[in-house]
Amino acid sequence: DAEITQSPRHKITETGRQVTLACHQTWNHNNMFWYRQDLGHGLRLIHYSYGVQDTNKGEVSDGYSVSRSNTEDLPLTLESAASSQTSVYFCASSDTGEQFFGPGTRLTVL
Amino acid sequence: AQTVTQSQPEMSVQEAETVTLSCTYDTSENNYYLFWYKQPPSRQMILVIRQEAYKQQNATENRFSVNFQKAAKSFSLKISDSQLGDTAMYFCAFMNFNAGKSTFGDGTTLTVKP
Numbered sequence: 001d002a003e004i005t006q007s008p009r010h011k012i013t014e015t016g017r018q019v020t021l022a023c024h025q026t027w028n029h030n031n032m033f034w035y036r037q038d039l040g041h042g043l044r045l046i047h048y049s050y051g052v053q054d055t056n057k058g059e060v061s062d063g064y065s066v067s068r069s070n071t072e073d074l075p076l077t078l079e080s081a082a083s084s085q086t087s088v089y090f091c092a093s094s095d096t097g098e099q100f101f102g103p104g105t106r107l108t109v110l
Numbered sequence: 111a112q113t114v115t116q117s118q119p120e121m122s123v124q125e126a127e128t129v130t131l132s133c134t135y136d137t138s139e140n141n142y143y144l145f146w147y148k149q150p151p152s153r154q155m156i157l158v159i160r161q162e163a164y165k166q167q168n169a170t171e172n173r174f175s176v177n178f179q180k181a182a183k184s185f186s187l188k189i190s191d192s193q194l195g196d197t198a199m200y201f202c203a204f205m206n207f208n209a210g211k212s213t214f215g216d217g218t219t220l221t222v223k224p
Contacts (some may be wrong), residue, residue, distance in 0.1 A: 031210035042201060042216040050210055058211075090155065094210055098145055101155035 002027040006091050006102040014110055019078040021105050023091030031094045032074040034058075034066060036087040037104075043090065049074055081109045112137045112204050116215035123192045124223050130177075131187045131218045133202030141207040144178065144185045149217070150198040158200070161185065192222045 004025040013019050025032065030051045035043040035058075045058030047066040055066050063085060065077045078085055086109045092099040113136045123129035135144070146158040161169045161178050168176050173193075177186045189196055199219050205212040 033211060043214045045211060048211050088153065092155075096210075097143060097205075098157045098160055099155075099212060100157075104153045 004091060004093055004100055004102040006089075006105050008105060009103065010106045010108075012108045012110065013081050015081060015083060017081050019081050019107065021076045021078075021089055021091075021107070023074045023076065023102060024072055025091075025093040025100070025102075026072065027093055027095070027100060028071060029093035029095050029100070030071070031099075032068070033092045033094075033099065034064070034074065034076045035090045035092065036060065036085075037090060038087050046076065046089075047074075078107075081107075083109050085109050112139075112206075112213045114202050114204050114213050114215040116200075116202055116218050118218045119216070120219045120221075122221040122223055123189075125192055125194060127192055128188060128190045129192055129220065131189075131200050131202075131220065133185045133187070133215055135183050135185065135202070135204045135213075137183070137204065137206075139206050143205045143207070144176075145203040145205070145212070146174070146176070146185075146187045147201045147203060147214075148196075148198045149201065150195075155201075159187070189220075194222050194224060196220065197222045 007022045033048040034046040044060045049068040089105045091102040142163045144161045148156045159171045173190045199217045201217045202215040203212040
């Protein structure tokens with residue numbers, strides 16, 4: 001069965017370190033997205049991609065970057081982690097309709 | 111830019127009863143999708159129901175149905191015969207037909223009480 005996976009599921013890092021969160025989907029979807037969800041709140045879009053070599057900034061992109069070298073993967077990089085980036089991160093993919101979400105990565109920046 | 115508003119941060123319902131979650135949105139587009147997603151304590155986001163704006167008939171999925179009022183830009187979710195497993199956060203989302211990204215509301219936390 002097709003799926004979308006994220007790794008790691010939990011990560012603790014220190015302020016200033018570079019962190020990369022992986023997202024891999026086997027749906028063969030062109031569209032992929034990264035969101036962050038803070039306690040008790042909704043999803044805020046960080047970056048998104050509509051296909052290979054395509055990336056776009058979302059509403060909270062500062063301090064984050066993505067690259068899309070193939071259809072299956074959209075890794076999210078925090079260039080220099082900050083405590084404000086402590087959050088749960090969700091990856092999602094879609095074709096022409098609803099989004100399919102990964103299980104999330106809980107990131108703690110100390 | 112589109113906005114999605116869920117005006118009820120928290121709601122509760124007794125098991126077996128019916129509850130309605132509200133959602134309003136703002137857009138100048140005519141062709142779009144609307145979705146309700148469920149996020150249980152496991153955090154996994156799950157699609158509950160979808161509605162295409164061009165369809166006049168309200169979508170239904172078993173115990174879940176929507177009341178889609180296009181002119182009023184309203185999209186409420188009705189859960190009938192509530193079950194303990196319905197306890198979750200529910201998100202309303204909007205997506206343009208020609209755009210892949212969605213705009214999400216802030217969510218409504220629903221607690222089903224035994």
